[in-house]
Amino acid sequence: MRLADGKWRYCRPVLDAKGKIVADMVRVNGHEERHPEGSYVISFYNPGLTWKKCGPKPADAIAIAERQRALFKAMEHRDRHEPGGVATGAR
Secondary structure (H helix, E strand, O other), X not given: OEOOOOOEOOOOEEEOOOOOXXXXXXXXXXXXXXXXXXOEEEEEEOOOXXXXXXEOOHHHHHHHHHHHHHHHHHHHHHHHHOOOOXXXXXX
16 A cells, blocks of 8 residues: 555554455555555465455455465475375374
């Protein structure tokens, strides 16, 4: 989102009482602000910090985050059960 001084910055989205993202609302220095010019991104470690653009709709960000989570879970499952894979937690 773009700040009053013209700089762009990543901000956390505002969540409603049910934990869902409120469209166009973000937290800036502890205060809620409306920023319709913003775009959603997700971040994850793979192995370093990675940012992935999701677009202007909260639903798109949620869907992409769920796909990324499923991908990581599948990769973890493959590593545990594939011969020669990394056995984590098994002895």
